[in-house]
Amino acid sequence: MKAQPTASHYINGSFVDDDRGAALPIIYPATGETIATVRAATENVVELAIEAAREAQPAWARLKPVERGRILRRAADILRARNDELARVETLDTGKAIQETLVADPASAADALEYFGGAVGSYNGDYVDFGGSFAYTRREPLGVCAGIGAWNYPIQGAGWKSAPALAMGNAMVFKPSENTPLSALALAEIYTEAGLPNGLFNVVQGYGDVGAALAQHPAVAKVSLTGSVPTGRKVLGLAGSLMKHATMELGGKSPLIIFDDADIENAVGGAMLANFYSTGQVCSNGTRVFVQDGLHDRFLDRLVERTKAIRIGDPLDPDTQMGPLINKAQHEKVLSYIDIGRNEGAQLRHGGGVPSLQGFEGGFFVEPTVFAEVTDNMRIAREEIFGPVMSVLRFEHEDEVIGRANDTEFGLSAGVFTRDLPRAHRVIADLQAGSCWINHYNLAPVEIPFGGFKQSGIGRENSLAALEHYSQLKSVYVETGDVVSPY
Numbered sequence: 001m002k003a004q005p006t007a008s009h010y011i012n013g014s015f016v017d018d019d020r021g022a023a024l025p026i027i028y029p030a031t032g033e034t035i036a037t038v039r040a041a042t043e044n045v046v047e048l049a050i051e052a053a054r055e056a057q058p059a060w061a062r063l064k065p066v067e068r069g070r071i072l073r074r075a076a077d078i079l080r081a082r083n084d085e086l087a088r089v090e091t092l093d094t095g096k097a098i099q100e101t102l103v104a105d106p107a108s109a110a111d112a113l114e115y116f117g118g119a120v121g122s123y124n125g126d127y128v129d130f131g132g133s134f135a136y137t138r139r140e141p142l143g144v145c146a147g148i149g150a151w152n153y154p155i156q157g158a159g160w161k162s163a164p165a166l167a168m169g170n171a172m173v174f175k176p177s178e179n180t181p182l183s184a185l186a187l188a189e190i191y192t193e194a195g196l197p198n199g200l201f202n203v204v205q206g207y208g209d210v211g212a213a214l215a216q217h218p219a220v221a222k223v224s225l226t227g228s229v230p231t232g233r234k235v236l237g238l239a240g241s242l243m244k245h246a247t248m249e250l251g252g253k254s255p256l257i258i259f260d261d262a263d264i265e266n267a268v269g270g271a272m273l274a275n276f277y278s279t280g281q282v283c284s285n286g287t288r289v290f291v292q293d294g295l296h297d298r299f300l301d302r303l304v305e306r307t308k309a310i311r312i313g314d315p316l317d318p319d320t321q322m323g324p325l326i327n328k329a330q331h332e333k334v335l336s337y338i339d340i341g342r343n344e345g346a347q348l349r350h351g352g353g354v355p356s357l358q359g360f361e362g363g364f365f366v367e368p369t370v371f372a373e374v375t376d377n378m379r380i381a382r383e384e385i386f387g388p389v390m391s392v393l394r395f396e397h398e399d400e401v402i403g404r405a406n407d408t409e410f411g412l413s414a415g416v417f418t419r420d421l422p423r424a425h426r427v428i429a430d431l432q433a434g435s436c437w438i439n440h441y442n443l444a445p446v447e448i449p450f451g452g453f454k455q456s457g458i459g460r461e462n463s464l465a466a467l468e469h470y471s472q473l474k475s476v477y478v479e480t481g482d483v484v485s486p487y
């Protein structure tokens with residue numbers, strides 16, 4: 001299996017390499033084999049990318065928003081036309097099951113390009129009337145923006161960051177995760193094919209040090225990171241010290257609350273979506289599943305029954321529902337949390353082991369895992385595991401569960417399953433989380449803002465809120481009378 005890209009970086013409309021950069025092996029998580037090698041960006045490559053972006057941005061910003069939008073919408077069409085090929089690249093890079101990447105990854109990036117390409121033409125400033133004299137506000141681009149991606153949704157992340165940035169008239173230098181460098185390069189080529197002028201979307205590869213170089217570069221006006229909370233603290237520190245704009249999409253340990261009266265099949269399906277999609281590597285996952293006493297035992301029985309039926313294996317087989325974790329380190333981390341859960345006294349109801357899969361012995365697979373009788377202070381209920389490990393906790397009363405759900409440093413997401421609509425809205429209003437669901441989980445359509453409260457981040461991706469975060473406001477006062485001056 002090979003997936004070698006033309007070159008490591010994409011700068012000013014062309015592939016670029018610099019052999020002095022450290023080799024970065026790209027490993028297929030299902031087998032452990034190396035399918036490509038790219039080079040980390042050297043200082044020189046970072047400078048080239050930023051310079052290309054800086055050169056290209058002013059002319060791009062002067063285009064009419066609808067003209068910029070047209071190019072983005074053309075790129076969305078190309079993404080959709082190449083969906084299957086891009087889904088395969090994403091599966092090779094991430095190990096996620098092809099049945100997911102075919103519907104979720106390039107498609108979500110295309111949605112972002114289409115949405116922002118259309119929305120930006122109507123995203124305007126305000127007019128303020130002073131009875132003759134007046135003022136207006138302009139939404140202006142920031143300049144060169146840096147995007148730093150995580151490995152769980154590589155092309156989606158590149159699309160979610162670049163689309164609002166470019167639509168608003170900015171240029172972007174994007175650094176994918178070192179684990180998943182491939183699909184951002186494909187997106188860069190697609191932008192060029194769609195007519196995006198050279199230099200507006202550049203891709204540089206590398207580890208955290210390349211991300212840090214972008215975050216602290218004086219020519220970069222904004223940094224948008226998707227990653228863990230510890231990385232977010234570092235990047236926000238760098239950006240803050242230079243007064244840069246920042247969007248931080250970070251981790252979580254989100255609560256999913258299931259009341260007695262919930263439809264059991266929907267609640268079980270929602271909890272599984274909230275824990276097992278993308279092999280549990282989703283930032284917004286509802287990994288603390290609180291189930292009310294009256295439904296608890298029936299819920300668990302049905303959950304275990306349905307979890308047993310999950311098909312795990314070859315990610316390229318369209319029947320496979322769960323692929324491996326991203327890499328060896330994540331595999332070890334998830335297995336160690338399963339041990340921690342056992343040692344803490346949680347009841348292992350399903351999974352917990354490494355499945356034996358012929359032909360995939362070198363892969364980073366772990367069984368979908370369900371722990372019951374989890375209590376609030378266990379580490380598996382407090383720390384982000386980022387794998388298919390669900391913790392089920394019992395609760396009795398509404399007030400009690402709200403307090404327990406909010407007792408976390410994170411605040412990315414939350415969900416509620418109930419047929420009692422007043423209760424659903426009351427509970428959601430009290431939960432400290434930025435992205436919430438009632439009677440579903442983990443849907444993230446581009447039309448609604450996505451992002452976290454508390455340690456889970458600042459700023460928002462998607463929706464018009466993202467255009468706000470990729471722009472700055474200028475106020476212009478216009479005098480129509482004489483200047484009244486005391487001098």
Ligand code: NAD
Pocket residue numbers: 148149150151152153175176177178206207208209210211212213215225226227228229231232234235248249250251252282283284384386412451452457
């Ligand atoms: P990570 O924090 O290890 O890395 C994220 C990115 O930051 C990578 O590109 C990495 O190279 C870069 N990076 C690392 N150190 C850096 C530094 N000092 N300066 C600049 N850049 C640096 O995260 P990950 O392991 O790739 O992804 C998993 C994490 O991301 C989880 O915590 C998950 O919850 C979170 N996540 C959040 C969202 C969201 O939208 N809120 C979405 C997906 C993933």
